[in-house]
Amino acid sequence: xxxxxxxxxxxxxxxxxxxRNEVKMETGMFLDEDFPFYISYKQISxxxxxxxxxxxxxxxxxxxxxxxxxxxIGEDSEYTMxxxxxxxxxxxxxxxxxxxxxxxxxxxVVIFHPSxxxxxxxxxxxxxxxxxxxxGDQAFTDIRLTGRELWHSEIASILLEAESYSAAxxxxxxxxxxxxxxxxxxxxxxxxxxxxxxxxxxxxxxELIYKAVKYxxxxxxxxxxxxxxxxxxxxxxxxxxRMFKRQVGQSPMEYVKKYRIxxxxxxxxxxxxxxxxxxxxxxxxxxxxxxxxxxxxMKCTPQEYxxxxxxxIDTGGT
Numbered sequence: 375x376x377x378x379x380x381x382x383x384x385x386x387x388x389x390x391x392x393x394r395n396e397v398k399m400e401t402g403m404f405l406d407e408d409f410p411f412y413i414s415y416k417q418i419s420x421x422x423x424x425x426x427x428x429x430x431x432x433x434x435x436x437x438x439x440x441x442x443x444x445x446x447i448g449e450d451s452e453y454t455m456x457x458x459x460x461x462x463x464x465x466x467x468x469x470x471x472x473x474x475x476x477x478x479x480x481x482x483v484v485i486f487h488p489s490x491x492x493x494x495x496x497x498x499x500x501x502x503x504x505x506x507x508x509x510g511d512q513a514f515t516d517i518r519l520t521g522r523e524l525w526h527s528e529i530a531s532i533l534l535e536a537e538s539y540s541a542a543x544x545x546x547x548x549x550x551x552x553x554x555x556x557x558x559x560x561x562x563x564x565x566x567x568x569x570x571x572x573x574x575x576x577x578x579x580x581e582l583i584y585k586a587v588k589y590x591x592x593x594x595x596x597x598x599x600x601x602x603x604x605x606x607x608x609x610x611x612x613x614x615x616r617m618f619k620r621q622v623g624q625s626p627m628e629y630v631k632k633y634r635i636x637x638x639x640x641x642x643x644x645x646x647x648x649x650x651x652x653x654x655x656x657x658x659x660x661x662x663x664x665x666x667x668x669x670x671x672m673k674c675t676p677q678e679y680x681x682x683x684x685x686x687i688d689t690g691g692t
Contacts, residue, residue, distance in 0.1 A: 405433065405485065405486075405487070409490075409548050410433065410486060410487035410489065410490065411484075411485070411486045411487070411490060411540070411548075411551060411555075412483075412484070412485040412486070413482070413483070413484045413485075413533070413536055413537045413540050414482075414483060414537075415440070415480065415481070415482055415537075416480070416481055416482070416483050417478060417479065417480050417481075418442075418444060418471075418472065418473045418478065418479040418481070419473070419478055422671070422672050422673070423472075423671060423672075424472055424473035425470070425471075425472035425473070426470055426471050426472065427470055427629075427632050427633065427636055428447070428468055428469065428470040428587070428621075428622045428623075428629065429468070429469070429470070430465075430466050430467055430468045430469065430584075430587075431465065431466070431485075432465045432466055432487065432488070433465055433485045433486055433487050433488070434462065434463065434464060434465055434485070434486055434487075434488060435462075435463040435469070435483065435484070435485050436460060436461070436462045436463075436482075436483070436484040436485075436533060437455070437460055437461050437463075437471065437481055437482070437483055437484075438458075438459075438460035438481060438482040438483075438484075438519075438530050438533065438534075439455045439456060439457055439458065439459050439460060439479060439480075439481045440457065440480045440481055440482060441457055441478070441479065441480040441481075442456075442457070442473075442474070442477045442478050442479035442480060443455065443456050443457075443474035443475075443477050443479055444471050444472070444473070444474060444479045444481060445471060445472050445473070445474045446461055446469070446470075446471045447469065447470045447471065447472075447621070447622070447623050448461075448463065448467065448468070448469045448515055448516045449467055449468050449469070449515045449516075449583070449621060450515055451515070451516060451518070452623075453518065454474050458521035458527075458530075459518075459519065459520050459521050460518075460519040460521070460526070460529075460530060461516050461517065461518050461519060462516060462517045462519065462562070463515075463516045464507075464508065464513065464514050464515055464516060465488055465508060467515045467516060468583055468584065468587065468621065468622070469516065470622065470623065472623075482533065482534065482537065484533050484536070484537075486555060488504070488508055490551075490552050490555050491504060491552075491555050491556050491559045492504050492556070493505065493508060503559075503563055503567075504559070507567050512567070514566075514567070517562065517566055523565075525561050525565050528561060529558050529561055529562070532554050532557055532558050533554070533558065535554060536550075536551050536554045536555070539551050539554070582607045582609065582617060583617055583618070583621045583622070585606055585607045586603050586606060586607050586614065586617070586618070586626065587629075589602070589603055589606035589607075590603065590626075590629065590630055590633060591633070594630075594633065594634060594637065594656075594657045595655070595657050596657070597659075598627075598630055598657075600614065600615070600626055600627060603626050614626055631667050631671065632671060634656045634657045634658065634667070635656070635667060635668055635671050635672065637655075637656045637657070638652050638653070638655070638656035638664070638668070638676070639679070641655055641656065642676055642679055642680045643680075645680075649661055649664075649665075649676050649677065649680075652664070652676065653665075653676075664676065
């Protein structure tokens, strides 16, 4: 039986699976199509292994550390953020973050589609001040906000204000949030973006890691070997491993395993799917190997995860 057919038997549709929101799968956050904005306080321990796996999405993402420390890995940068520090990640930029050593970390995360600041709009504002920094020669990868500049703190305050509007949900709060996002972008343009004119944009070498990750995700139901990933990028196995270590922080095959396990979590929430079906839909050839890898990454068995997830839902927990 083909895996997409098994998924139909589990109560889903093939297109629902293909169109699964990238943001939701990697971060657990879901954006409303009518108002693509998400903001919430988080703890890195909310995620298994205290790690958000390398991913990208069209939306911008802002992370502000409130307590503790967080390790951030971007396309061209890797650093530890402490309290009061943050980063703005551009759309379609590969990035991940994880707990720094054994420290807990509490942070604010903001994810929003560029359309909320006029990316898709016609006219001078989009053409001059927005579009070039997403799709043009001046497109940036991420902007580190150390908190040492007054405008860094100003952006943090604006987004904390946006969180209060979102939490209250009063009539018209969407307009208030959109105004605040534009205010942030105006500051970024004045302090950072306008100074990028004449500078090179995203590093073309980074396209290789996108090719690699794209290959993995498109062939995740098949057997994947290191040679396959390297061939997809037209590089050697050794260079492929170096690239993943440098830009993702783990080996290619470690990434494959973690991606498959994360992919399986949504399937486990469907009680109509057997563990064997979940294993196969996630790209594992056998239930026993799936269970072994699952335990090594999630620190529990798939059955235990499913039972605990059901308990949380039944009791209304989070």
